[in-house]
Amino acid sequence: MGLRFYNTLTRQEEDFLPLRPGEVRLYTCGPTVYDYAHIGNFRTYLWEDLLRRHLEHRGFRVIQVMNLTDVDDKTIANAREAGLALEEYTRRYIDAFFEDLDALGIERAEQYPRATAHIPEMVRLVLRLREKGHLYESRGSLYFKIDTFPAYGRLAHVDPGTRAGHARIDADEYEKDDPRDFAVWKMRKDGEPYWDTELGAGRPGWHLECSAMSMKYLGETFDIHTGGVDNIFPHHENEIAQSEAATGTTFVRYWMHAAHLIVDGEKMSKSRGNVHTVRDLRQRGFDSRALRYLLLSVHYRKPLNFTFEGLAQSQAALSRLDDLAFRLEREDRPAGGHPELRTAVEAARAGMLEALDADLNTAGALGHLFDLVREAHSALDASRAGREDLKAVRETLALFEAIFGIRLGQHGILEAEIEALIKRRVEARASRDFAQADRIRDDLAQRGIVLEDTPQGVRWKRKGS
């Protein structure tokens, strides 16, 4: 069975078949660069990275685009408050964003278009819409008229016949014919950045950038568009309206959305003081691999409750994988293979991939992986493993590393001083001077180096946070 994804549009899991065989065109809604992205944002980006990696592993060429929203109400307001030009201000957070992506081991997308660099494309899209009669002007701004697009509401399942709930009427909305109509072009305001265009002086509406940039890089119809659930309405609904009204064809074939992350059971918010950023957690000494593991280990469509206990549990789980990887690096066995271990490897491998094929069931995949961890240790302990088996187990761990984007095992170099201490301890043990050996072990433990004496010799690892 092939890939299956849950499509928000149909509210069903569907077989995934890309438009062009062997190629997936993917648009992932990116950050608004007015502040550091928090771990909730990264839950979504990490899941998208997993999606990308799994598609790649399944042999697809992935063309991913992630936008950077560098002009909107918040970026403008914050830049002004900081006394910086918009571009100068957003540059800082764009740089920080990429640092965080690297820290979390997120693969780079093919394109990271910035909104401010695509004003002409957006203007062209607006002109098309105006030509087709989907827009009206009010006080210099241009609005999309919902009534002209009958399919409006299909994604979010809002009834086009009724008003969308009790949306509060703010000052802006007095200018609209219908409160659900949305701005595609906002007239210039004093003190705000603007562009002189055929549409007049002003700036683009938020939804516009994603339509214009996704279609520019991926075509008028592309395969997958992702984001957080909060984007379903109105952002993605409006994108569909704008794009399809302009092109007359299907905009996106599969819509996928990640559920939110909460912290200690509560919504993350500045006022609650429970907003965590990647840099904060790293500064506090947490392994970013453990964070990645935690955020990936819960199915993306389920709410994830972030706690420090959960982070510690992820760190512990990861240690277990590290330990096996470490053991496999060190051990060798006679050539050959044993059917039981080979069967376990195959079961784990197939189980992992099947789970991931089924709408990216990461928790299910991890279950299969840990089954193998136990089988592999057992086989090694009982000498029921040959060189070929070890290779097969290593390959399965490598599969995990590639798709989950987490490197396993002990990597790093010890300082000469620590290396010397380990050597002295080995000698002390050889001469049965256990008091000295324990002293050295305790000393190293203080420095975060844990020693284990194994039949294959001493092994060390850095203590996890």
Add this chain to the structure above:
RNA sequence: GGCGGCGUAGCCAAGCGGUAAGGCAGAGGUCUGCAAAACCUCGAUGCAUCGGUUCGAUUCCGAUCGCCGCCUCCA
């Protein structure tokens, strides 16, 4: 008010019609100079509650309770 999601052992979390994966923590044991790691054994007659459908439901349907979210340019 409208729309949506979630509720499985102490904690995290799969499964979603055929009799409850996996991880963490904990207990006992094997191994070890002692540890650590690893391995073995132990945990829900039970999947929020109450009804219904079914030969059979954690899985489907209905109601109720609790939590989270969107409807405000929040991933």
